[in-house]
Amino acid sequence: MSTITYLDFFGLKDDPFRLTPDPGYYYPSREHTNALLSLDYTLTNREGFCLLTGEPGTGKTTLLRIFINKWQSSAEIALIMTPRLSPEEFLQAVLEDLGVIYPLSGNKNDMIKEFRDFLLEHAGNERRVVIIVDEAQQLPDETLEELRLLSNLETEREKLLQIILVGQPELAEKLAQDQFRQLNQRITVRAALTPLTERTTADYLATRLLRAGAPASSFFDRTALNTIHRLSGGIPRLINLIASRSLMAAYLEGKPGVQQHQVLFASEEVLERKQRGDWKRRQSFWFWLIAIGLVVLAILTAGWVVI
Numbered sequence: 001m002s003t004i005t006y007l008d009f010f011g012l013k014d015d016p017f018r019l020t021p022d023p024g025y026y027y028p029s030r031e032h033t034n035a036l037l038s039l040d041y042t043l044t045n046r047e048g049f050c051l052l053t054g055e056p057g058t059g060k061t062t063l064l065r066i067f068i069n070k071w072q073s074s075a076e077i078a079l080i081m082t083p084r085l086s087p088e089e090f091l092q093a094v095l096e097d098l099g100v101i102y103p104l105s106g107n108k109n110d111m112i113k114e115f116r117d118f119l120l121e122h123a124g125n126e127r128r129v130v131i132i133v134d135e136a137q138q139l140p141d142e143t144l145e146e147l148r149l150l151s152n153l154e155t156e157r158e159k160l161l162q163i164i165l166v167g168q169p170e171l172a173e174k175l176a177q178d179q180f181r182q183l184n185q186r187i188t189v190r191a192a193l194t195p196l197t198e199r200t201t202a203d204y205l206a207t208r209l210l211r212a213g214a215p216a217s218s219f220f221d222r223t224a225l226n227t228i229h230r231l232s233g234g235i236p237r238l239i240n241l242i243a244s245r246s247l248m249a250a251y252l253e254g255k256p257g258v259q260q261h262q263v264l265f266a267s268e269e270v271l272e273r274k275q276r277g278d279w280k281r282r283q284s285f286w287f288w289l290i291a292i293g294l295v296v297l298a299i300l301t302a303g304w305v306v307i
């Protein structure tokens with residue numbers, strides 16, 4: 001006897017709300033599209049540095065996957081995902097990712113010489129060389145300085161290397177500090193990912209459901225959608241978490257679609273207390289405001305009747 005799963009129940013071929021940065025589920029919101037254009041521009045125009053920032057869960061790593069897929073056949077790309085590295089370790093990781101053979105001495109000058117030769121070779125054949133650092137807010141200060149020095153590798157006419165720094169908003173704040181003035185001035189392309197709006201949250205959910213093979217674009221009614229947007233603040237990772245648990249709650253109730261109460265139930269489980277607290281505080285603020293308004297209105301009306 002076969003048991004019917006949650007995915008079968010909704011006619012889905014795949015889990016639509018996995019938390020991995022899967023390019024197959026990419027939703028090109030306006031902000032994501034603009035950010036992708038900025039990344040493309042950095043490579044096309046051989047800009048030195050590009051900075052991409054966004055709150056956790058807004059889709060930075062997902063966007064990088066899309067960007068890398070697009071450029072991997074026409075550029076040499078080093079992707080550093082764990083940047084808590086000393087300058088030497090960082091350089092080694094870059095060279096290894098690019099497939100550059102370097103002397104085992106571990107001597108930084110030797111490594112930089114090999115790297116420069118590699119850059120010149122590719123400048124000749126028009127291939128871009130790019131270093132992408134994800135989670136760049138974790139780069140130690142000395143390694144950031146090393147990156148600035150690497151970006152000085154250039155000919156009289158053009159930069160030999162493009163560097164893309166991706167991280168949370170505190171990265172931009174860090175780079176604005178006086179000690180990083182020189183690096184900050186070299187950042188010529190800046191992009192920021194912001195949370196989804198109420199309308200794009202609904203589109204985002206519909207897109208993911210359709211990609212997962214859903215027979216209908218949405219299982220969520222209007223109030224459910226509105227509540228998901230409000231509770232997640234439009235952050236895709238939180239939208240996924242809440243939507244996934246809401247679908248599960250609907251499935252457990254044997255309901256073909258999600259309503260607000262399932263979303264509220266799901267968010268109780270998946271959101272941190274603080275986020276729920278903010279939402280409840282906002283709700284109780286409006287409750288008390290309306291209640292006080294009604295009492296004042298009643299008093300005024302009673303006074304008017306007496307007169």
Ligand SMILES: Nc1ncnc2c1ncn2[C@@H]1O[C@H](COP(=O)(O)OP(=O)(O)OP(=O)(O)O)[C@@H](O)[C@H]1O
Nearest residue numbers: 019020025026027056057058059060061062236237
């Ligand atoms: N534009 C998008 N299209 C489809 N899914 C997205 C999009 N943006 C974010 N997501 C989804 O949201 C989740 C978090 O995305 P991602 O890991 O890219 O965020 P991030 O900004 O890199 O977060 P962090 O700062 O924590 O590293 C993933 O499940 C991803 O699939």
Ligand SMILES: [Mg+2]
Nearest residue numbers: 060061062134
């Ligand atoms: Mg990320």
